[in-house]
Amino acid sequence: MAKDITLLWVAGSPPCWRVMIALEEKNLQGYNQKLLSFEKGEHKSKEVMDINPRGQVPAFKYKDYILNESYAACFFLECQHKAQGNDLTPQCPKELAQMYQRMFEGLNISQKGIDVIAYNWRVPEGERHESAQKRNKEALTEELKLWEGYLQQGPYLAGKTFSLADVVVFPSVAILYRFGLCEKRYPNLAKYYNCLKERPSIKASWPPKWDEDIKGGPPRDLLKDI
Amino acid sequence: MASDMTLLWGSGSPPCWRVMIVLEEKGLQGYNQKLLSFEKGEHKSECVMKMNPRGQLPAFKIKDYVLNESCAACFFLECQYQCQGSKLTPECPAEKARMLQRIFEANNLGQKMGDVIYYNWKVPEDERHDSAVKRNKDALREELKLWENYLQKGNFMAGKSFTLADVVVFPLVAYGFRNGLCQERYSNLARYYNELKARPSIKTTWPPTWIDTCPGETLKDI
Numbered sequence: 119m120a121k122d123i124t125l126l127w128v129a130g131s132p133p134c135w136r137v138m139i140a141l142e143e144k145n146l147q148g149y150n151q152k153l154l155s156f157e158k159g160e161h162k163s164k165e166v167m168d169i170n171p172r173g174q175v176p177a178f179k180y181k182d183y184i185l186n187e188s189y190a191a192c193f194f195l196e197c198q199h200k201a202q203g204n205d206l207t208p209q210c211p212k213e214l215a216q217m218y219q220r221m222f223e224g225l226n227i228s229q230k231g232i233d234v235i236a237y238n239w240r241v242p243e244g245e246r247h248e249s250a251q252k253r254n255k256e257a258l259t260e261e262l263k264l265w266e267g268y269l270q271q272g273p274y275l276a277g278k279t280f281s282l283a284d285v286v287v288f289p290s291v292a293i294l295y296r297f298g299l300c301e302k303r304y305p306n307l308a309k310y311y312n313c314l315k316e317r318p319s320i321k322a323s324w325p326p327k328w329d330e331d332i333k334g335g336p337p338r339d340l341l342k343d344i
Numbered sequence: 345m346a347s348d349m350t351l352l353w354g355s356g357s358p359p360c361w362r363v364m365i366v367l368e369e370k371g372l373q374g375y376n377q378k379l380l381s382f383e384k385g386e387h388k389s390e391c392v393m394k395m396n397p398r399g400q401l402p403a404f405k406i407k408d409y410v411l412n413e414s415c416a417a418c419f420f421l422e423c424q425y426q427c428q429g430s431k432l433t434p435e436c437p438a439e440k441a442r443m444l445q446r447i448f449e450a451n452n453l454g455q456k457m458g459d460v461i462y463y464n465w466k467v468p469e470d471e472r473h474d475s476a477v478k479r480n481k482d483a484l485r486e487e488l489k490l491w492e493n494y495l496q497k498g499n500f501m502a503g504k505s506f507t508l509a510d511v512v513v514f515p516l517v518a519y520g521f522r523n524g525l526c527q528e529r530y531s532n533l534a535r536y537y538n539e540l541k542a543r544p545s546i547k548t549t550w551p552p553t554w555i556d557t558c559p560g561e562t563l564k565d566i
Contacts (some may be wrong), residue, residue: 186453
């Protein structure tokens with residue numbers, strides 16, 4: 119039941135967004151939730167640390183089961199609420215295999231995106247190198263070429279329906295567009311993004327202040343040359 | 345069927361090892377397999393690139409379904425062979441949630457271990473900093489404390505039996521000890537490691553290059 123569920127989240131965080139999409143897809147609206155401020159460092163507050171000693175969001179509890187890892191929460195919700203809301207797991211073995219493969223490959227696009235976007239947050243000033251960021255951007259470029267290929271036959275990542283693969287990968291794709299990824303250079307990826315933007319669960323959970331600059335954060339056109 | 349499966353693998357690679365453990369647990373011995381050498385760069389060879397354009401191992405196929413990501417392969421095998429071999433997913437929701445949480449937390453452990461062990465491979469010489477090396481070691485130390493705590497009670501990562509969480513995490517823990525992690529300092533992890541070493545699926549798939557060779561020392565001061 120939605121009232122047994124608690125989510126502490128930050129706007130624009132892909133892992134938080136994944137969980138929110140899954141909750142919408144499974145018709146679990148009405149869960150307890152609290153929006154925290156990243157800029158005020160609330161992700162390191164006691165409230166978060168009590169649920170997630172890593173001091174990270176999402177901090178997520180289902181009854182007293184802790185599921186802070188976004189993929190864990192998504193898998194669990196799909197499994198526990200199989201018959202509720204949308205079915206996010208294909209029946210056909212070939213599509214199921216593709217779903218799992220794309221979900222776990224999704225960790226690459228997520229990581230490589232973060233490596234570029236969050237470079238200055240993660241690397242102390244004295245250790246930053248243009249050569250390192252250049253390498254990060256090249257890695258992201260190579261990664262995007264793979265996904266452009268995967269999305270040649272859309273509209274979803276695995277088979278003919280929206281699945282857990284889209285739940286987990288879409289937010290990692292969306293954040294690239296937030297920071298200026300060129301739609302023309304990756305047309306299949308852009309089509310995927312623009313099509314899924316309209317999906318009810320994604321619209322309902324669209325991060326607030328998406329079009330605003332993050333104070334002290336990376337520029338909104340950071341990825342324009344990728 | 346095992347004859348529909350092909351695995352290209354490297355000795356000691358935790359992701360490869362995970363797939364092999366699950367295949368044993370599910371009674372799927374007899375799959376087609378080829379051992380490749382990382383040192384000779386065989387993970388970038390044509391036969392790997394054909395199956396895995398990322399040039400990484402494992403490269404794994406069931407019929408024509410590509411499952412190169414180790415966790416994808418593990419989840420798929422457990423799902424498709426639910427009723428065969430050992431059951432690797434708990435029924436109890438609390439244990440299932442714990443299993444899933446630990447599986448995905450394992451990414452942190454793998455990442456932080458890699459950041460220390462492979463620092464000089466990943467970072468060009470003119471970008472290296474002692475401060476970064478120290479930070480990576482501190483991060484790994486903090487990470488290991490979490491896992492040491494998780495293993496305070498019990499012999500498995502989730503609940504009372506061996507699950508996919510152990511399939512995913514054990515190879516990383518073994519890799520840590522193989523690279524010199526101190527058993528006295530991490531006694532719960534050491535207990536976990538020494539007990540699961542004896543499990544048939546793990547004994548059978550023990551990395552061949554680890555037999556009769558000495559462990560490394562990179563992590564001895566962590």
